[in-house]
Amino acid sequence: MAPTLRILNVNGHEHQVNVEDRKLLLDTLREDLGLTGAHAGCEHGVCGACTVLLNGRPVRSCLMFTPQAEGHEVSTVESIANGDELTSLQQAFVDNLGLQCGYCTSGMVLIAHAYLQENPKPTREEVRDAISGNLCRCTGYTGIVESILAAAEAGYGEEARAGGE
């Protein structure tokens, strides 16, 4: 299969990539753009470790072919922090043991980032529901739920929404 030149907008920058049409967005981000924050966990859309944002909404980059991302704004976990400084959401994951091995964390951070903008003050049950499409094998989810609630309490959703406008 011959590669085709594609233009992707990732984390606010335009990139040219020369890839086969069948190449998954996940693999293009990781192999061609060096953005290894999104991870392959199942490659069939169940685990959410490959989550990225497409026009601000979470999608599974293992279920998208690279050409399908053309003309859209793709954001990966690498774009969330302010340079080297963690956002209050990321800090909450650190402070509340919202991760152990770290493999699901990119997806969890992005899901929480998008969800808290929609619902800045969720209940515990709502948080559990919001992350239920992303698997974590280490924490039993308690630390993740606590992290997202703490970030909500710190006003992350409102802040991120204001920042995105």
Add this chain to the structure above:
Amino acid sequence: MTRPDKYVGKGIPMVTAGRFTRGMGRYVNDLPLVNVKHVAFARSTEAHARITSLDVSAAAAHPACIAVYTADDLFPLLVNPYWGGWEGTARAEGSPLARNKVRWVGEPVAAILANSRYEAEDIAELVDVSYEPLPAVTDPEKALAPDSAVLYDEWDSNTYFHDEFECGDLAGAFERADGVVKRRFTAARHTGTPLETRGIVAEYDSGLESLTIQCNFQDVYLARAIIAEVLDMPPSQVRVASPDSGGGFGVKLPVYPEELAVACLSLKERGPIKWIQDRQEDLIGTSQHRDLIIEAEAPYATNGKMLGLKVRIVSDGGAYGVPARGNTVEGMMAAEDLVAGGHDIKDYAYVLDVAMTNKPPTCVYRGVAQPVTVFALDSLMDAIAEETGVDRGEVRRRNLIKQDQFPYETATKGYVMEPGSYEEALNKALELVGFDEWPEYQAKMRTKGRLFGLGITCGAEAAARGATWYGKRGLPISGQEGCQIKIDHTGRVYAALGTTTQGQGLETSLGQLIADELGVDIADVRVTMGDTDRTPYGAGTWASRCATLGGSAALRASEDLREKVLKVAAARLEANPDDLELADGHVSVKGAPSTALTLREVARIAYFEASDLPRDIEPTLEAVHHFDPPSATFSNSTHVIILEVDPGTGAITFHRWVCVHDCGTVLNPLIVNGQLQGAMAQGLGGTILEHSVYDENGQPLATTFMDYLVPTSLDVPEMELHHFETPSPFTGLGVKGVGESGTVFAPGAIATGVADALGVHVDRLELSPSAVYDLLMRRENGDAGSVSA
């Protein structure tokens, strides 16, 4: 953060966590590589068959194909093709790629190299294999029958390992007994499924004649031993390093055929070779777990005391002997840990058979056999309660080891158990859920048509086993752990351990311990792990051992290093080392804090001004200590679950889950609770959701996360955790293991809860809604006796 007086005991956030929230983890699939070749495997579609022809010509002719390898190419590289290795096991020839025969669906048959994984997978489809199918052996008991098909042609049966043991006066126990409960327990198959699958990069340098392996192995020194032995290379020419690992839970301990194949391919190709497992390959090819049958007879007295135990255990070992770790481990540990689980049982006998079957091998996964032994023991306790009328809490109290019996020597293998808080933990957990009012509450809910049940498990988790368990059985598996600590010339601290990290937070908890001992800020302590060229010898990460054994080594190395610091400072201050103290980054004269040196100044003296020092002081600041525990550590816990069964669907709802735990001194409560919660979630998953299902032809039926269900945030309930801290006299700081405990005690607590809700015996650890619904139907049909779902 201001430096606290003491870091140990505080819930310090993981020092490594920040980079993971930014996507800056460095897992094996993230490593930057040049000129790497990617592997895809053509795999067996048959569970048991002879290979009648293997045609790779079409694959080799593909324009993107770099090379195709089969067993004929790789097998000659192996000097020791006999895997497994436990004393007393049958010799089972292993090969990285199937040789003549396939023995499970998914067994690698050919390896294809290409410049991308996409291309390698395309080419793998062109490999043409013809099979002569043989009867698939999928049931371990039938596998042992004389008329069964046999997996290994040179064997006359599928018995891989047989063992018998008896101790105490079991015949006397049966004679003295007021009754005997007989039950049969089975446990379904499941697997570990870390979110990051297995992956390896191997690079042979033909100039240096050295092989570098970067792989998410949990035990780098074991991997080095196996790879070096199999390939006949000096271990010192093989470097195995583990980068970040996205979860392990035991399944990344073995060296599997694929990893050996990649190492062989690197030798053949003389360059870097990479294989990253996909999820389907994981679900059909990574080791699986449990698949045990325990038939138990327990004589008891009318006061509820179990007087002895006699068991027959059949373990489904799967298709091949996993190099070194073996596939006898579930069966062996079941046999030994039934009487090393915190109950006072001295009269005991077991008969154990490990059978080979046409499924992936069973090997080590969080808790190993203990989830099944706890399930069996607590179910036996409930059966005795039912027979004697003594309440379920009291039966357990009567059978737990009493405080005055410690140190307690176990009936098998002579483990010496240290004191814990067995009865206190049980009492506290029962009190927290209102156990005394439970019958009334349960009856009230029943009148409303709601099926509430209370499940209990209690006892000990055997952890941090020393050399006695594996090493004495002829395996290259260490019981020890080493730690090297250095203070650099600026006074900052660097520690190295042979353990690996999968998120246990060891960089933090050991950093706390070292920072306390050396009086430095935790931000100035860097802990690295898991690299045979750079970290001291050790056995890696398993058996809830890292904080216990690595922590003990780190503590002693810190103590030695502290002494060294004081010696150097004493020379400069012209004081006696005994009159000095090290705290807050300073060495000062006790009682005269103005006479002091900073640690940086001491380091400067040691490295650059050693000419001022007495000649018996080495001009460096470092220490190394290796720690091997006397036997093992035993943390204790009680889990009490209140659950509800939906009479319409068999689904389980958890209302309360109380865990009272004692892992001795808690280094970091945030991390300890995280370990417990994660382990409990896995115990829940393995009981009600996760099942590695095989049909009678040996075909796997759960090959994606759509069929193999890992618990989500909606499946795992809130958990109530409480701690006692009874320090272990056997380890530094009194730490006992914790990592597996939640998984050990969860399944039995769920199963005894379901049994209580339905008023039936639950004899199988597989409580999916349909299995529970089946139990419900039997209850309605008035059959409360033994039920195997």
